[in-house]
Amino acid sequence: xxxxxxxxxxxxxxxxxxxxxxxxxxxxxxxxxxxxxxxxxxxxxxxxxxxxxxxxxxxxxxxxxxxxxxxxxxxxxxxxxxxxxxxxxxxxxxxxxxxxxxxxxxxxxxxxx
Amino acid sequence: xxxxxxxxxxxxxxxxxxxxxxxxxxxxxxxxxxxxxxxxxxxxxxxxxxxxxxxxxxxxxxxxxxxxxxxxxxxxxxxxxxxxxxxxxxxxxxxxxxxxxxxxxxxxxxxxxx
Numbered sequence: 147x148x149x150x151x152x153x154x155x156x157x158x159x160x161x162x163x164x165x166x167x168x169x170x171x172x173x174x175x176x177x178x179x180x181x182x183x184x185x186x187x188x189x190x191x192x193x194x195x196x197x198x199x200x201x202x203x204x205x206x207x208x209x210x211x212x213x214x215x216x217x218x219x220x221x222x223x224x225x226x227x228x229x230x231x232x233x234x235x236x237x238x239x240x241x242x243x244x245x246x247x248x249x250x251x252x253x254x255x256x257x258x259x
Numbered sequence: 260x261x262x263x264x265x266x267x268x269x270x271x272x273x274x275x276x277x278x279x280x281x282x283x284x285x286x287x288x289x290x291x292x293x294x295x296x297x298x299x300x301x302x303x304x305x306x307x308x309x310x311x312x313x314x315x316x317x318x319x320x321x322x323x324x325x326x327x328x329x330x331x332x333x334x335x336x337x338x339x340x341x342x343x344x345x346x347x348x349x350x351x352x353x354x355x356x357x358x359x360x361x362x363x364x365x366x367x368x369x370x371x372x373x
Contacts, residue, residue, distance in 0.1 A: 244309055247307070
C-alpha cells in the first residue's frame with residue numbers, strides 16, 4: 147500500500163534558526179498538502195501544491211513539490227516559538243486511490259529561546 | 260457555525276466493551292475519514308467514506324467498524340476485538356473534487372481503556 151514517510155521525526159532548534167522537513171511518498175501523488183498540529187490540538191491545513199516542481203511561500207514558510215510528484219519539503223526561515231508543533235504532509239494517489247488521504251509520519255518541531 | 264464536531268472529547272471504556280465515537284459535519288463534504296494517533300506518532304487511517312452508504316478500509320481497520328447512513332455523520336465503533344484501543348481519534352471531512360480538497364478536522368476524542 148501507499149506509504150508516506152517524513153524526516154526527521156524530531157527537530158530541536160534555537161529560535162532564529164531555519165528548519166526543514168522532507169516528505170517522501172512510495173507512489174505518485176495527485177497533489178500534496180501540508181498540515182500543522184499544535185500540541186494538544188488537531189491538524190490544521192496550511193497549503194496545497196498541485197503542479198510538478200511547484201514552489202509556494204507563506205511568509206517564512208516555503209513549500210516545494212518534487213518534479214516526480216513523489217516528494218515534498220517544508221522550509222521555515224528564522225523559526226519562532228509560535229512555529230512549535232508537528233508538521234504533516236498528506237497526499238492522494240494519482241491513480242487508483244480514490245479519495246484515500248494518507249498522512250506522513252510527521253516531524254515534531256521544538257523551538258528553544 | 261460551519262465545522263466538524265466530535266463527541267465526546269474524553270471517553271473511558273472497560274476492556275471488552277464496544278464504544279461508538281460520534282462525528283458530524285455541516286460542511287456539505289462528501290468524503291469523511293477516521294484517523295488514529297498514538298503519542299508522538301503520525302495519523303493512521305482507519306476507515307474513509309467517499310459518499311453516503313459507501314466506505315472503505317484504511318490501513319488499520321481491524322477491530323473497528325463504521326457506517327455512513329447520512330452525509331453529515333460518520334460514526335466509528337471501536338469493538339472489543341481492537342487489541343490496543345487507547346489512542347487519540349480524529350475525524351475529518353473534505354470535498355472530493357475541484358481545487359479545494361483539504362481535510363477539516365474535528366477536535367478529536369481521547370479514548371482510554373481502563
